[in-house]
Every structure is written in C-alpha cells, then in structure tokens.
Amino acid sequence: MGLMIKIIEIHGREILDSRGNPTVEVEVTAQTETTGKKTTGRESVPSGASTGRFEAIELRDGQERYFGLGVQRVVDHINTKIRKELLGMNVLEQVQIDRKLVELDGTDNKGNLGANALLGVSLACARCAAAALDMPLYRYLGGPNAKKWPMPMMNVINGGAHAKNYLDFQEFMIVPVGAESFPDALRMGAEIYHFLKKILQKEGKLTAVGDEGGFAPDFSNAGEVFACLQRAVEEAGYKVGSDVAFAMDAAASELYSEEDGMYHFPGEAQTHAEVDVNLRRPDTQGGAYTSDAHVKTQETTEKKEILRSAQEMISLYEELTTEYPLISIEDGLDEDDWEGWQELTKRMKEQVMLVGDDLFVTNVKRIRCGMDLKVANAVLIKVNQIGTLTEAMDAIELAQKNGYKAIISHRSGETEDSFIADLAVAVNAGWIKTGAPCRGERTAKYNQLLRISETL
Template identity: 25%
Template sequence: MEADADGRLRQETEEAAEYYRGHRVPQRMEEALNALFPLRPADLYGDLANYLSKFSKAPVIHRLAGRKVLDGVGQPTLEVEIYCTVKNCEKRICSAIISSHYQIHENALSETTEADEKERNDSVSTAVEWVNESLNTMLRDLKPTDQCEIDKMLGEFFSKKVEENKEIQKEEEEGTLSLTSCAPPAVACSKQKKEAKTGKKSSTERTVPPAEPNESVLCGSLAIGGTSLAIAKAGASIKHIPLYLHIALLKRSQDSPEEMTLPLPMVSLLSCEKFAKLKLVKEVMLIPPVQLSLKQGIERALDIQKEMMRLLEPAGKGPCPPLADSKKGRAHKKEKKASPPALKRVSHLGCLTMGCDNLEQPLLLMQTACNNIGLALGTDMYLAINCAAHEVMDYVKGKYEILTGTFRSADEMVDVYVELVNKFPSIIAIVDPLRKEDRQQWNSMCCALGSKCYLIAEDAATNISKLKTNINNIPMCSGVVLKYVNQTKVSDLIELSGLLDGQGHVTILGSPDGESPDASLVDLAAGLGARFIKLGGPSRGERATKYNRLLAIEEELAKNRTLRYEANFEFTDFAEESQPETQRPEVLPPPQEDSLRARSAPGEQHADLGCPK
C-alpha cells in the first residue's frame, strides 16, 4: 500500500511539474502544492523544490557592472560584477578585481608620477565604460560556464579596439606631420653632438643589444582581463565548485584530476632599496622545502621574518647581533662593517626594506636570522633572489650597474652569478638575472647554473596574449613568471601554461606591484598546476589574503585526500642537453629523467663576496 501511495505521489508531482513548468503562476502553484500535501512534513517542500530545480533553465548572464575601486596601494583599478538570471530572478553571482600592471617607482619625479596617475585614471575610466556598455550588451544571455566562447568574443572585441586606436593615432600623426616637418632639427643636432662627445662610449653602446621598446598598453584593456576573470568565478559558482577546480577542469577539458599539487610560495622577506649602494638585488625571497606542508613553510618564514626585524632594530632599542660568517675569525674582525642598517619601512611588496652595501649582505642577514632560530639554509629553507637586471642597465656604458659606480658587462654578469651560487648554494632560484635581449648570456648561464637552480624570466613574459603565439620570444630559461593583468584572459593563461608544461618550463604565477585584494590568483595558480607562486611579503592585507587562501586550499585538498606533494626540486642540466652554439635552440627542451637533482645541504659559505675584475 505504501509503495502504491509513493508511486501515486511521484506521478502527481511530475504531472504538477509538467503543468506548471510553462506557466508563471507562483500563487496557484503554492495553492496546488498545499492541496496535494496537506499532511506532509514541511521539509517535503524543500525536497520538491530540489526536484523541480532540475527542470529550470541554466543560469545566463543578465548584466555586467563595472566600477572604479582601489587596489592595495590606494591606486584606482577595475572591479567587474556578474549578475545572472537564475530561476527567472536576477541574482548577483560574484565580482572580480584585476590588478594593475603599473610599476611603483618609489623615487620617481613628480612629473612622472602625475603622468602615470593620469594614464591610470583614464585607463580605468575607459575600462568601466567598456564593461557597463559594450561588454554588458555583448555578453547578455550567454552562459558563464562557456569560458572559451566568451574569451573568444572578448579577444575579438579587444582586437577591434586596437585597430580603432591605430586609426586614431594615424590620423593624429598625419595631422601634425606638416607642423613637425617645418621645425628645425635642433634635437637631432644636439643628439649628434652628444654622441660625438662620448667617443668610445658610443662604440661600446653599439655592441649591446638595444632594449626592445615597451609594448603600449591600450587604454581600457583592464576590462578584458577583469571580465574574463569574473566569468570564470561565476562559472565556478554556478557549478558549485571552487575556482581552482574549475580552472583545472578547463585546462584538462573537463577531466577531473584525481590529485592536485599546490604551488610553493616564494615569500619575499627583504626588499633592497635601489637608491642604496647595492643596485642589483630587488628582492630576497624564501622558498620552503617540499617536504613541509605549506602551513609549516609559511609559519617558518614568519619566524625568520620576526628574527630579521629583531636584527634590524634601530640603535638604542636593542642589541644588533653580528652577521653570520662561515670563515672563523672574520665575524669579530668585521663586525662593525657587516652590521646591517636600521629598518626603515615595509615595502609595497609587503616585506622589510633596507639598503645594502654589497651582494652578500642581504644573504648573510637571512643566514644569521635562520641560525638564530635553529634553521639551516639549504635544508630547512631555501633562498631565491629577484635581480630585475633590466632596471640597472646603463645603456651609455653598455653595462649593468650592480653597485654604485661598479659596472659589469653581460658576460661578466654570468661570472658574478656563478660565484654567488657557489658561495651561497642555498640559492635555488634567480629571477631576471639578465635582460631578455642578452640571449647568448642566458644560454651561457643556463649551461653553468641550470643544474643547481632555477633561472626564471619575468620581464620577458609581460604580454601573455602575445607570448602564447610566439613562445620563442623568451630566452633560454628554467621557468617563466606569468602575471594576470590588462587584456590577459583565463583561456590565454590556460593555453600558455600548457605550452610551458610541454616544453619543460616551470610556471610561476606572480603578483604585480599594484596588487588587488582579490585572492583569485592563488586559485589560478593551483588550477594551472604552477610550480611556484610569487606573492610578495606577508605584511600587507592584499598579500596576506592570498597566503590565507593558499592555506585554505591546502586544508580543503588534504581533507578530500586529493593533495599530492612533489618529491623534490627538479633542475635541468642544460650543459648535457645543449647543442653547438650555431644550432642551440632558444626554447628549453623537456627535462630528462636523469636531470632530476635532489638539493644537497649547503657547504660553508664565504664572506666578502666580490665581483670579477
């Protein structure tokens, strides 16, 4: 009898659903349901609602909303909100804030700062206009789960805007051509006089490959990247899955991964001021060993940071212990000379800021802090340095200014890094050791150090959309830092990371200078299977948010038993795989089995690191 009653109930429910499916009469529906189930428990309505929801239309985009918001350093950037039609009702699904590509120059001239601020404001205002008008109309009624289709439309829209901008520039140039042609070439003459005066310097400059011109960023391009990221977040929300899993499914063509690895954080603890004597090193970072959980690694980095703050206390507030020195007897002899300067402030990168006098000083400070809390660099924690070498190139001399008044050619820079890694074997990653134009020196450096550490290109990968069509544009290296800015789309990031994986490159997701409080970068890195994530320091809210998100993902994967840890760091021995100079490929070949190298404990480190003369 009960089975027959359940069968009749199911049949009546399906008939009611079939009848009311095409009729928008919620009041009559409620009356009918009350008549059908007068004696049923209240939770039956919830079960029925879940059943009927299967027959509802899939959510579609109802509208986009763009607005100007502030990033982590108080500069304007773009936020994109997604509203979808869900069960015939408009509902706010999510929002995404995209980071700005603008670099922060702490000692820039006021004129330069004002120009950057005006350009940034114009770009954000144009992006807001694009989102609220053109993109809002273009993407209406599309499914937010169709990421590839929407990204393709965004790319076509951006291409049209680029062509329109070129036409406008061409008309402006033609309009001013008659005026400029009549003016005397005073600037050209002055340049010729300067070149004549420099003499030998001009001949030296010709031997240095000139810097590639900076790629212009189209005003309003933030709208493309912000909208694509918001669509990805909306698709994950509608599927009721985390964003990192949604990205992983998109990369694997909806093939759900059985296990996932998380990127190791590059934790910036020290930022070296460019106006100090040391010019070459921009950041000193810590990388936890793979054997630790991310929670343990970040906690260990925070302990080192606390000890560094104690070491950098200003005079009068506490003792300042001498820096570590591996050569016995030297620590006392050079205690005054090696004492670090007082702490000034926390950088916009979220790490401590100090001026250094030589290459070894920040590294010895790290070593001292680790030794004081019972940790050993090279086993308990590893080092990485961001050199940003393109920022210290003197194009008049054709050399890098590594210290104030100390210059080295591109070939000599290779020797500097070889000596540095030999004296500090705990360094397992160097970011931007050379300009991207010094391709021959990148090759030499990879052959000399590729089996000992990662040699990473960051400046060469600024335009992801263009890089995925010409990946040979990057020099020979171990890995690439990718940043989600401007017109970058989620599909571009997925496609490029797949190309890098196929060629043996290590993928690193990196935060720009003007970071936003949106933590989606961590989900992107986890979903793409990036090896590292470069988030800056943990001392600013917009960066601490991302570290917290990374820990939350680790906890979730561990709870689901889908978290997998890598066995060890993997380096590539370029010397074994290299070809003759005339036939050497510019793209890194896939790593071989015998190129996997376990990191050994560091030997004794030497003080007074010098530069080859």
Template identity: 30%
Template sequence: MTIIQDIQARELLDSRGQAILECEVTLECGALGRAVAPVGVPKEMRDGDERRFGGRGVGLSLSHVRDLISTPLRGMDGLNQVGVDRALGNLDSIGGNSSFGVSLAACHAAALALEIPLCRYLGGLRGSRLPDPIVTLCRSSSGSRFGEFLAMSRKTGMRFKDKLRMLSEFSQGLLREFENRGVRFNQGFEGIDVLDVMDCDILDSMRAASEYCGYSLESDVAFGLARPLPLDMTTVESRSEGLQELLKEYPITYVELDWVKDEIASLSEALKGILVCGVSSSCNGRVVEMSSATTVTELLGKCDEVRCGGRKLVFSACGACGCDDSSASELSIAVGAEHVRFGSLFRSENVLKYNQLLRLEEMIS
C-alpha cells in the same frame, strides 16, 4: 540558468590609494562573480585626466564595461569561458584591464553557479595541488647586484601551512637580525626595503636569521635572487662573476634572470641544480605574471605553454592586485604552478592571497 544577465564595474582604491577597476558579472541563476583587474595588464587603459588620480583614474574603463562590453556579452552562456573571452578579444580599444576584469568575474560567477571553487572550475583535476611559496624577504634599491632577496622551503611532503609558517618565522627573524646589525630599512609598498647594503651583507643576515629560527640551510630553507642589475648599471662579465660568487657562498636554489641565452649557458655549471626562471630557452623555469594577459583563457594558455615546454611554472601576482582580491590564489592552483610568488609577508594585500591558499588547502585535503 547560467546565461549572463548583467555586467557592472566600479572604481576602487588599491593599497597605495591608486584607482583600480572592479568588475561584476551576474548570471540568471543569481550567481554574482566579482574580480579586480590586475595592474599592469597589456593595453591597460587609464584616463589621462590629471584632475583625477593624477591621470591614473579608470573612468574610461568603467564606461567601456557598461557601454561596449555589457551589451555583446549579455545573453551568452557564462559557462562558455572560451566564447566569452573570444567575444572580449573581438572588441576594439576596450582596454586590457576592462577585458581581464570581466573575464575573471565571469569565471567567478560560473564557479559559484556550479557550487565549486574557482581552482576546480578552471583547473579540473589539476586544481588539487598547492604550489610551494617563494616569499620576498626584502628588496634593495642600491648597493647590491640584485633587487630582491627571496626564501623558499626545501621540505618535500610538508603541508603548505607549515611551509608558510616556516617562511613567516624566517621573515620575522630577518627583521630582528637587521635591527641587531644596524641595517637601515623601512616598510615599503613591497615589504622590507633596505638601503645601501651589499648583497653579501643581506645574505649573511638571512643566514644568521635562519640559524636564530633554528632552520637548517641544508634541509629546511633556501635563498633566492631576483631583479638583477640591468646592463646600463654593470657589465656582462661583472654580473656573471658576481652571481657565481654568490652561488658558491650561499644556499641559493632559485634565480630569476632576464639575461640572454649565451650568458646563461656560460653559467650552466654554476647553475646546475638551481631553478632558473627567465624567457631564455636556457632557463628551466618561467615566471608567468597574472597581469601578463588580457583574458583568463589567454593566461591559461601562457601557463600551459610553459608546462608543455618542460619548464617549471612560477605563478606571480606581486603587486598585481593591491587590494582585497584573492583570485590569484585560486588561479595559481588552477594552472598547476609548481611555485607561487605573491610578495612579502608584511603587506595585507599579499597576506590575504597566502591566507586564501591556507583555506584552499583545507578544502582540497
């Protein structure tokens, strides 16, 4: 009943009008799993034909799903996810988007066949706790030492829906504060983009917005920073000193740093009590992107590696699937992530992932 009967794929559009790949896996019992391949997966395959989508079409991936993937996977047990993913890994030059799309679609089909949510199918008992949201408030392309400014709830024991409501109100309050201060901003692909504004001015606006919303920076909300300036735009000494200044002045509890081990270790005192995410072993957290693997099994393995290493797991799907696919919400629960990063609350493709977590909270509780 759970034997893979058919595999199909189609070319869709994401929220930017760019081509993306959607895959379908159908089991003998009639269960049909559907998933969109994340943008930016390893070995992602694009057509290169400038006459279609400026060379970014996925026609080759479509043909690979139908011609190279469908035949060897047809007849396999859809509940054998490891076996399905191993078979995908043994196929040469099929493209990471084709591989991950089919792998995730097979997961959806299997969960439907068993009549359980995807988070429970992949996560078992682990798939019963919702991660805490870290929301992107705004992005800066110039004038600041960090490219992303984030917010998160300090509340423990609060339901996900209340934390999300708090951050939504905070986001709206920041818009109002930018307007009052005459800050130049626009609605970009990833939310609010501010232009030529110093990071201190952005953080001051965030502080004022929290006061306007009636939230305490000691007990209700906290700030986060991501995407620090690369070394070709600053120096090691300058960016270390700049971060220390911000940590002293503002209630920052989360930082993403792609710095080397020694540089982070030199700030150990300033970073005490802060969740620092990066690849360095000096970091106490790690961000795992949904688009960082070519199969679901590989993605689960990356997440397990972080957790087994004693670090906090932040599951991210910022810009990974700019369309109406909320698989990332279920995956974030399945991998047992402590935090989730889906971007801002100003884009529908981000909001639908947060909304799916609201539905899952009702189901789990």
C-alpha cells in the same frame, strides 16, 4: 545542449590598490536558465611597478585626476562596449568569452580597451561561473586533478623599483623547501620574517616595508642580503639549504642601458662612495661583488659608477649560487638580450630555476621563441601581463608541456583579491610568488591557500 548560465549584468568600478592608486573592479552576474538562480562574481586587477616592455597595455586616464592614474575610461569600456557584447553569453564558456574580449579589443597588446578592462571581466566571469556551480574556484579551473599546493617564494627584502633604498636588485626571497605542508611552509616563512626584523633592528637598519611587504633596508649588494637572510633562518631554528633556500628577482631590465649595453648599479656605487670601502670579493659576512665589474670614476664626483656586462652578471650569479642555496633567479638579464640569456641558461640551467618574467610576459609567442632559442627553464605567470584568463592558462600549459616550471605571481600593486591562490592550485604550478607574510593584500593569498590546503 549543456547547462546555460546566462550573463545578465556586467559592472565595472574604480577602486584603490595596495599602493593607493586606482585600479579596476568588475562584477559579473549570471542567471541559471533552469532554476532562475542568480550568481555574482567579483574580481579586481593588479598593477605592476617594474613592468616589461612587451606586457599588454594597462590603460590610464592621464590628466590631473589621481595624478593621471585614474581608470574611468577603462570602467566606461567595461560598462558600455564590453557589457553590450557579453550580455547573453554563457558564463561557463570561458574560452569563448575571452576570445570575444580579445576580438573586441582588436590589438596585439590590448591597447584599445586596455588589458585591465579585459582581465577584470575575464576573471569575474570565472569567479561567477564557479559560484554558480557551487564549486571552489580552484576546482572549477583545474578539475579533479587540481591537487598540489604551491611552494611560497616570499619576498622579504625589497630593492630596485619596489623600494627607495640603495639595493639595486629588486627582490630577495626565502623558500621553505623543507616544509611538508602549506601551513608548515607559511609558518616557517612568517617565523623567519620576524627573526629577520629583529636582526635588522639590532643592526640599526630600516624595517619599513616595500611594496610587497618585504623590508627595505640599505644593503650595499646581494651578498650582504643573503648573509643576513642566512642568519635569520638559523636564528629561527632552521637549516639553510635543507629547510630553507633562497631566490631573487634581479629585474635586470631595470638596470640595463641600451646606450652602452651595460648593467648599471647606482645604489651599489652610492654605498661605496659613502662608506669608502675597498672593492673586494664576498667573504662569509657578505661582501661587495664588484671585483669583476667595471668601475668608472666620474670627473664631477668621487662616487664610482659600477657597471657590469652580461658575462659579468652571469659570473656574479654563479658566485652567489656557490656561496648560498640560491635556487631561483628571475630576470637575470635584459628582456631583449636573447644571446645573453642563451649563455646564462647554458651555464646555470642545471643549478637553478632561470625565470623569465619581463622576458616572456606570460605571452605564448615570446615563450615559444624562448624555447626555440633554449633560454630559461621557468616562466613567471602574471595574468595582467596578457589580459585574459585563457591566454594565461595557455601560457602555463605550454610551459609545463615543455618541461618549464610555471610560477604564479602577484604584482607589486595588489588588491585583497585571492584569485591567483586558486589558480596556482588549479594548474598544479608548484610555486607561487605573492610577497612577504605581511600586509593584507599579500596575506589574502596565503590565507586562501591555507583554506584550500585543508581540502587537498
């Protein structure tokens, strides 16, 4: 019989996340049978703003308290139903714990107890187990083969659902691909971030930050953003392409309309209406990618509505990839446009990482479906999309065994918790998205990776 470290207490509470909204924090306490030693692990649950339709359900209380966003009902589930079932279990048996949680919920989408309830308990159990064994969390999760630091994909320009500006695409990232160590990668990213701020200030653009720490200025299109990032990289003393590459999260499901099957770009249309520019292809300064888009003049206003088909979206990405060192495109098309994704993958899989986020939602069933249809070549991993650590690690394993990249990701609503930093190292993911090198809930992950890198 193996070592028994029995769960003796589970306690959930309501705390605030980085957006000032309620979220769940869980403490799990376990006692080692042979020594009587007690250990506690604490974890908190993030929350997304741009969420996929197929994600596990995040339960909220509704009604007036916290504008309906309270999680007291979820906390009650943790402190009653879940606590009752898990007390006495061995905290080292992560798979059995997570299986029990899934069975206790009894739904495919975690809609009974809430994915936020299940995940808080699941992660806290892992944290508690690692502490009980006096092991770093990444080593407990990954074993002796956990040895690879992840390349940071730093979101330095925010748009879409993450910022109240005209930029329709959601995230624009710098990736310090030329770094030889994680400290070097972080330093490069931070330096470029500050040069970017100076450039924006010089041009009179807004330098307030969005949900993930990136700046949220008004650019009219992606070409303008990448041109600005290119300037920041060069002014920081690095070479575009060899030292630093770019990535983007299109969050195309947020732009897609089922009514007409088109992708709508209201911000791009607004900036065109305001500056009254001619539609043109991009030049070296970054132009407006609208020459191959549908442009519809509305009778009630002079503002032109800019629409793109799936084919036009793919053509846009091809142009951007030709013009700039763009190595990763996340959610390039709608989460249900499997046919479009097939065409996107066929045309671009050799040039860039085509990352499924809303497409896959860290769900093994949807990832398998995507593999069967030969769509995408990378999977974004967000633990709260699926609800338990075991299910998230199953998704990572499936991706890696089938030649898909796995990118560990934060959410726009985060906490000071650093679990995903350890997870990225534990599974040798090679890539992590955790925002700009700014704001405590983002730097908590980066600083943990600095600590871990000293031991690798």
